Amino acid sequence: MSFNEQLLALQRQYSAKLPDILSDIRGLADALVADKHDTQKLESLAEQLHKLAGSAGTFGLSALSTQAALLDRRLETLLAADADPDWYRNESRLLQTELYNLQHFAAPDQLPGARPALSGELAKGEGLAAEVWLLEDDEFLGSSLLAHLEAFNFTARLFTSYAQLTEAYALEQPEVLVMDVLLGAEGRSVDRLQYSGLLKKAQSRLIFISARDDFNARLQAASLGAEGFFIKPLDVPKLVTRVEQVLTRLHAPAERVLIVDDDELLARYYQELLRGAGMESDILHEPERIIEVLEQKYPDIVLMDLQMPDISGQNLAAVVRQYEQWMGLPIVYLSAENDPRQQLKALNQGGDDFLTKPVDDAHLITAVKSRVVRSRQLLELMTKDSLTGLLKHATIKDSINREWAxxxxxxxxxxxxxxxxxxxxxxxxxxxxxxxxxxxxxxxxLLRQRLRATDILGRYGGEEFAVLMANCDAMAAKVVLEDFRQRFQDLQFTSEDTSFSVTISIGLAEYRPGMDVDAETLLVNADKALYEAKKAGRNRLMVYGA
Structure with missing residues (x-):
């Protein structure tokens, strides 16, 4: 079953369930007139209207959603008013009549099967060719940059003219395009490129290099979606690191979403919608288990209903914020609540954003993706070393402790x-x-390029690094690390007119099932092996105990 067929199936399930929902509302409406003090039934009525306001629009019944929201607000006003019995009796009967007539608003916005598919931008695509292209008319500089990119295991192509790039671009596109803002021989600046049609339709991520550092050039680059702007003479390692960061984001693991909502059908709809956009999602119907589930799933974001039986979303969010490790976890409320004061109150108790049900599909997907991107960026700033982008000392130690357990x-x-x-x-x-x-x-x-995506890398301090390789024995780890060591010694660095190379020493320690060593001892053992490698003449790998 295709993605849109799954959503349509849920829509049909909701349509089949709707008569029972409206019947329940009519039955509870009788309690509204019969006895204002039957709080249990009146609370159930408010809950049903609130859920209907949030779900009906999602399943193609926007008129019903709007009317349910209106009647929900009228019910709230009616129950809160301190008025004489005759006024209450008249108003409650009017409201009862309108609740009985809700079924007249249940016509769908579109015929079943007519639901539009998500655009290619929002649905999960196949991705681009794994290449980095470089547009630089200075052939010497371009060749040097090409060599650096290839040394770090990138597949790279150099173009020295705009015409060459345009011709190649008509046939295929790279993942990353690094280009000079101002090509001297052709006199093409960013503003001219902007109207050329090439960059307007480009799917490639753009990184600009330039001999100019003026605001206008940077502003025009930003308007084209530039993900980096580097000034000549280039800091090549930083440029290569930015290319690697852009590619890492492109190939980042799917966004992990936790949906906390007591409306099972609506939660399943959100789940299928997010999965169709390439995200992983789980549903939690028991709010009291949220910390347990967070520790199991470790989501990037939580979508939380504001009004649930026995517990409010804002109080649940406040509980989450009591745990230090979840202080930065994005929490977005999904609710039919449209009172700005209540929304602000909820945001003040631990929420990051508020989306009012029914939420447009594309809006929800974009909101989740943008929040996760920003959250991951902030998490990197907190946990990763600014020079290398590797985990900081404390974080890599925590990772080793966790993986050992x-x-x-x-x-x-x-x-x-x-x-x-x-x-x-x-x-x-x-x-x-x-x-x-x-x-x-x-x-x-080079570590990021040569090691496995699952390996955990950290800057332990100064010129020292730590690597954790899970599900890997010493023999396999040695092969990978030896390849890295040899490739590193082949790199050429330049300072003024001098070229030089550098070597690295490695110490390796293995944990096997049943060994009586903890994470700290493993680090000590790896450090001892490193000392032996240094003692034996450097530029080599030693395995502890071998």
């Missing part, structure tokens, strides 16, 4: 490696700290 419970094998740049002080003393930073950044970039 998982491996011990499951009986898995994993390895911890410590890496240290050889004679790094000499690099700083001879070429300066800026060049030293380039070397450090290059270690990080």
């Amino acid at each position: 998982v491996a011990k419970r499951k009986g898995d094998t994993f390895c911890v490696a410590m890496l240290d740049i050889d004679h790094f002080k000499e690099v700083n003393d001879r070429f300066g700290h800026a060049t030293g930073d380039e070397v450090i950044a290059s270690v990080a970039t």
Whole structure:
């Protein structure tokens, strides 16, 4: 069953269920006239109207959704008013009549099967070719950049003229396009490129390089969606790192969404909608289990109904915020509540955004994706080293502790490696700290390129790095790390007119099921192996206990 067929099936289920919902509302409407003090039935009526207002529009019944929301507000006003019995009796009978007539608003907005498919931008696509293209008319600089990109395992192509790029672009597009803002020979600036049609239709992520650093050039680059702007002479490691970051975001794991809603059918609709857009989603109907589920699923974002039986969304969000590890987790309320004061109150108790039901499909998908992107960026700032983009010292240690506990419970094998740049002080003393930073950044970039996507990488301190390789024994880890070591020594760094290379030493420690060692001991063992590698002459890998 296709994505849109699944949504239509849910829509039909809702249509089949709707007569019973309206029948329940009519029965509860009788209690409104019979006894104002029958609080249980009146609360049930308010709950049913609130849910109907939020769900009907989602399933193609916008007129019913609007009317239910209107009657929900009138019911709230009626029950809150301190008026004489005759006024209440008249108003409640009028409201009862309108509740009985809700069925007249139940005509669908469109015929079953006519639901439009999501656009290609919102649905999960096949992705672009895994290439980086470079437009640079300075052939020497372009060739140098091409060599750097290829050294870090990128597939790269160089174009020295705009005409060459245009011809190639008509046939295929790369994932990332790095281009000079102002090509001297052709005199093409960003504003002219903007109207050329090439960039207006480009699916590639754009990174600009330029000899100019003026606001107008940057503003025009931003208008084209630039994800980086670098000034010549180029800091090549930083440019390569940005390319790698852009590609990492493009190939990032699917967004993980937790839906907390007591309306089962509506929650399933949201789940299928998000899955159709390439996201992973889980539904929680028991709010009291939220912390347990957060620790199991570790979602990127929570979509939470505001009004649920026995517990409000805003109080549930406040509970989540009591846990330090969930302080930064985005919580977006999905509710039919349209009173701005109630929305602000909910936001003040731990929410990040408020979407009013019914929510347009494209709006919901875009809101979730943009929130997750920003959340992941902020999480990186908090947990990752600014120079390398690798995990900070404390975070990598926490990761090793966590993975050790998982491996011990499951009986898995994993390895911890410590890496240290050889004679790094000499690099700083001879070429300066800026060049030293380039070397450090290059270690990080090459580690990301050569190791597995599942491996956890951290900057342990200074010129020292830590690597955690789960589900991997020492023999397999050694093959991967030896490949990295050899490729790193082949890199060429340049400082003024001097080219030089740098080597790295590696210590490796293995954890096997049944071993009486904890995470801290593994780190110590890897460090001991690193010391042995240094002692044996550097530029080599040693395995602890081998």
